[in-house]
Amino acid sequence: MKSAKELGECTICKSSFKALWTQLLPHIRICRPRTDLCWQCQQNNDQLISSANPSERKTAEIKKQQGHLQLVQKERAVYEMTAACKKTCDDYQLSIGPSPPSSKKIRMHYSFDFAQQMHFASNPLQPGPMYFLTPRKCGLFGVSCEGLQKQGNFLIDDGLS
Template identity: 85%
Template sequence: MTAACKKTCDNCQLSPPPSNKRIRMLYSFDFAQQMHFPSNPLLPGPMYFLTPRKCGLFGVSCEGLQKQVNFLIDEGMSSGKGSNEVISYMHHDIITAIFPQK
């Protein structure tokens, strides 16, 4: 399926695929492990008070275009890894691919 999507993109010169053509495209997506980065809670004192902050990572890859979009989700904004979250990220990715911001 990946090879067929690449061939479709090469034949139609799609980047990104237009919304007025009927084509098939393969998207892969998944959550990755959480990343930690230093956070400063504005407490006075030495580096001891720096606590790591969690950041979720959700990746969407368009196999035909060899393009990947990563969503970084702050721990304060994350509501889980359920179907509603996945659909929201996929919807955002597909809509921005069809209607890119200028």
């Protein structure tokens, strides 16, 4: 394989690339973190803009968006709870792993998700292309301890689910 110099291309550093990009293509931007809107906000705002001013429909759209924003505020409280769990883990020096039974009067936040199925070879010694045609399914169930920022994964065989 030929290098960029051999191909007659020039290379520039990342900061020069970004400066040139900003100078030459200012209308194309990379979305900054937390600047993306949620789909519900986008739809509610579009409805608000398109409704006549003042009208019952506009009032209903405003109430709908206020209800959504109150719900969002409740959901954000979970992030505060997660931060409190991290502090608890630091204070008690908790970790995941084998340990003697111990009850503590603390609060912890766990989240879990059943991920999509994974496929893997059912018989690695099976000859020929059938190796790839008959994968075995395996469910992936993850439990995350938000305070520790660690996750345990459980693999559930297709025959058991």
